[in-house]
Structure formats: C-alpha cells, structure tokens
Amino acid sequence: MPENTPLPDEDGEAQPRGVFNRRGLLGTGAAGLATAVVWGHGLRAPAGAAAAAYVPAQLNARDPHAGTVSFRTASLASPGGTTVVRILPIDRAVFQAGATFDLRVEAEGVDPETTRIVLRVAGADGPVPLLSPQPRRTSTFEDSVEVTYEGLAYPEAGSFTISAEVTSSTGSATKEVRHEVRSSARSGAGAKNVIFFLGDGMGAAAITGARILSKGIVEGKYNGLLEMDELDVHGVVTTSGSDSIATDSANSMSAYMTGHKSAVNAMGVYAANTEDPDGSPKVETMAELLKRSRGMSIGIVTTAEIQDATPAAVFAHTRRRSEYVDIMDQSLNPAQMPDVYLGGGRASLLPQSAEGSRRTDDRDLVQEFQDRGFSYAGTRAELQQALAGGAPDRLLGTFTLGNMNVYVDREVTRNPEVLGDFPDQPTLVEMTRAALAVLEKNDDGFFLMVEGASIDKMEHPLDGPRAVYDTIELDQAVGIAKEWAAGRDDTLIVVTADHNHAMSIAGTHTLSAEGEPARQRNGVYQDAGFPTYVDSDGDGFPDDPNPDVQLFFGWSNHPDHQDDFAHNPVLAQPALEDPATELAFPNPDRDPGAVVQIGNLPLDQTNCVHTVEDVSIMASGPGAAAFGKVIDNTEVFHGICAALGLEVPAYRLSSAGVAEAEVAAPQGAPVA
16 A cells, blocks of 8 residues: 555545544554554554554653753843843842842853953932942853852832943843832731642642532532632732743742742742752742741641642742752751641651662751751651640651652552552641641741642642542641631631643543443533532542542643543553653553543653643732732732731841942952
C-alpha cells in the first residue's frame, strides 16, 4: 500500500494517514492503545508495512513541579550587542514602609571593565537618601555587571523613583522604575491574629466537588454549605507572576507572603540573572516582618513536605524551590524560624547516615530544633502526647519522609502498602488544632498558615476524587479556626488558593451503566442526575470514594493517558517519561485496557499543569472587607498588613545613606 493511501476506519471509510481520527480511538484493548499512541504523536507507518507499536523498555516518574530555571531571561538578553538594564524590585512594586529589600541593577551587553552605573532615588519632594554604601558588584556573564544593595527600606509612605544610567565602551542605556510605599499604621481596632488557609490548586471545581461530596445535593439544592462558603467576604484573586501568566506555587505563595511578584520556582526573591539560588535580591517575608515588628508567633501546617513551596514561602528566600535542605537550614535562623512547624519532609532533617535522608552532611535538625526549645512529634500519637500536659512553647512535627499521604489513602482505605512505614499520620484538622494551642500562648498574637497541599498534588495526576477529599479536609480545618475564633473580634481568617488547575466537573459517571468504552457511561445534562455518595457516619467524608454513580471529572489539559473515568483504588500517574525519547508515554498500569485520551500538552509533559484563571478568596474578621473584590495576589499581603495595623521599624536604614551613587567598574564602590 503506498504511503499516502488513506486507511479505512472501523466502518470501512477512508481516512488520511497522519491525521487524528477520534473515531479510531473507540476501540479497547492493546490494539486500541497502540493505535492511539501512534496517531497521538503524529507518526506514520513506513511504506508497505503496518505501524509497529512502540513500547518503551523503561518508564520513569517525573516531578510535575520541576521546571527549567532561566537565568538570562529573554527580557534582559541583549540582542545584537545592545546594552540592556533591569532594576529589581521591578516597576510598580508595592512596599510596606520599613520592610527591607535588596536593590539590584543588572546591565548586560556591556564591557565590565569600563562600566559605570549611576543610581538615583527620588521621592515626591526630591532626592531620598536610601542607598547604603558598599554595594556588592558582580559580573555573572562576560558582558554583564550587577550591583546589589542589601537591606534597604523605604522609611515612609509615598511614591518613589529609582533610575539607573549605565555607560561602557560598548554602549549606554537607562532604566527607571516607580515604587509605591504604604503605611499600615492602625487607626482603630484591628486584627491581633491571622489564620491563612491555602488550598494548593483549589479552583472552583475542587470547592464545588467538596460541597457535593461533603454536604450532599438533592433536587438541585445543597443540604449545607462548606465552612469556607460561609465566611463573610468573597472576592477574586489574579495569580500571574512577573515572568509568565502561568504561575507555580512558589512565586504565587511568595506574592501572598511578601507583597511582591516573583518568577516560577522562586520565593522571597526577585529572580536575578545568576545560577546561584541564594544570589537573587531578597524581599522581607511575612514571618520575618511580623516577628521583628510585632513579636508575633509564626505557625506553619501543611500536608506536604514542610520545605515545599507553599510552607517555605512563609519565611524562605531562594530562586529554586527544590533547594529543600537549604530551606530547612534557613528555618533555623531566628529571624525566620517558625514556632510551629508541622507536616511531612523528615528527609531534609535527618543526618545523611539515617535511612531516607536527603542531606549530604551529618547535621541532625530534629535535635537542633529540640535544642532550641521545640517539642518533637513523629506520629499522630506523639503529637497528642506533646499536647497532653499542656501546649509546649514551640512544636515541630514531621510525620513522613516526604509528602504526607492524602486523606483517602490515610483515613479511608488505609492500604498498608501505600502508607508504608508511616501508618500513624495526623489529619490536617488535628495539626491545625495543635498549632492553635501553641500559638495562642503569645500575647502579641500569631500568624498561622495552613495548607491543603495535595489538592494540587492529586490534580496533577488527574485524580479528582483524592483532590476533592483533601479539599474537604482543608475545609474542616477552616471550621476549627472558626470555632477557635468564635466570640473574639481580633482574628482575621483568610481562605484562598495559589493558582487554578485543569480540573472540572462535567456530570456523573455510572459504573453499572451499559456502554463501551467507559466514556459511554459518562452522564451529561439530564443524563447526569445526581451522584450516590453516602456519608453514613456523618463525618463529612463519603464512606466510599467509588460509588456506583460518582462525579465525572474532566481536564482542560493533560498528556496522552488511559482513562476509565472511575476512581482508582491506588493512585497511578497518567503518563511517565520514556528516558530513551524524553517524551511522555501513557502509563500502562493506569486503567489498563482503557481508551487512550489524546493529550493537548507538549509531548514531554507527563502531568496536568496549572491554569491561568483567577481563584477565589474568602475572609472573615477584622480587615476582611479588603478582600471582597478583584485583587492582585500581592494585594493579599498588604491587606493582611492593613488588618494588623502593622507599623514596621526601619532600624536597618543607614545614616550614611545617599540619594545618588556611582559605581565604577575598577573600584566597585559607590561615590556619593
């Protein structure tokens, strides 16, 4: 048969080669899988021969949050030898008066030996002596010069302009940024405590699904609302980062915790043009700011590793979110140290000699925390014991080596093969209650961050039921906070997400319905009816995540993968990486025999990815009104500061500061 001869479809009709034919995907079994994969990748059979199904010899799991860090960004690259200048913090950045930050100027397309940079700082009334002497001068590339001032702070509210003039033997360029500085000095009664809930990847589908499963729905009306539904104020948050409209958890949570935009994989910093993850200019975090300005306690509770992006962004500074060991070391810095630190991630605390450790040194951070007055818990029983005689002053708990197991696996099915060596993990509700018992001892107040981490971690592998159960768990933790704050007028409760995800709910899927392939058992419109989840013990969680009529989850983006649309008793990745091609391949162990759903992601993506849509924000308590509108994610930080009436001492300002400085290449020092 000639190569371009059309192939017959299942009804004998001719179809052109190399063209996607959805009807050809309706078959089941190995033949259907092989055909779908070949067509999905746009391959052709060689002339005169049938297409052979490619089967990789090995498939590897891939971290869905892994991403390439770009050090020389497209916005700064110097095409054709043009001199380009960037100033960090960026244009339109908003600061709290007294909050510290590093100022960095990057010039590329220059001759480092002849470069001169003149910096000027001006306010509405003229020059401002912001610049401290002795900046750090570096040359990351052969044609670049960077100047960094550390620990600066705007002393008062207002509008400020920073300009840079760069000259060298290769050319010249200028750059100017505008900064807004706010004061949150309290004018009346405000919040003493803040409890901040973060549903990682918690879009509308996760919230709706949690309401359906937890409260039930009859004849179109819910039998009840979620705890987060009943908070007083509802609004919308936009989530894009400084480098892309599509964000990740590091820079989106960093926006909440610093009030500044950052880039994918970065937190507590503006992403610089350096490979050093500690080399980017820092901005003060929520933990640092509240500890030094108010003496407040800091609590972090998560179902992820405690060094993961969301919990780490409360206090840490890094360009690369995967630097777990460095993040863990930063947490022992007194200026950054949480007072309550609960979740997974024990691997980053154990000395390298201990089984499961990811450290490359002999430090035992569990012991180091205990030496600093922390009580330690490694199991649910030990957490209960730590509180039995009264709450300790500080509390550390790591309940698994990595991420904690999701609620379905941890509390419903309790499969020993899944739980492994960690069968006794606390729930998010128990950890939240424990954190409040410790933090409430501080008369100066506290900031508590509680993350439902695995909403996102289950949406990446297209596991809707597990994501929804973890959303219910987060909501019940919100209920604990509301119960604790009842009768008080000094606690702000905020619930939001860091970014959206691809999950949607299109109807129902009926296991007992007739029809092949499995998609024929998906009900939409009037055929959807209502799911048959049952909560016989009234704990808010359905007894069985796999009833006859269950939610039909759809996904706006995904790799090629097999799907029978029913709950998976054991989590299985949709696709895995073929190391021979570095491309994604449908996981043969997920729903074997099911039809391959052709993906829409780049061929190297093995998991569903974050989406760009806005997320919800809900709040109650003093200052909650600030969140009842469409706001940028950086504005959440400033809303919290306003609720607290935060006054930040600017004691780090140097009396030798200048409004204008010149840095010459040979000297590397400013001249006033």
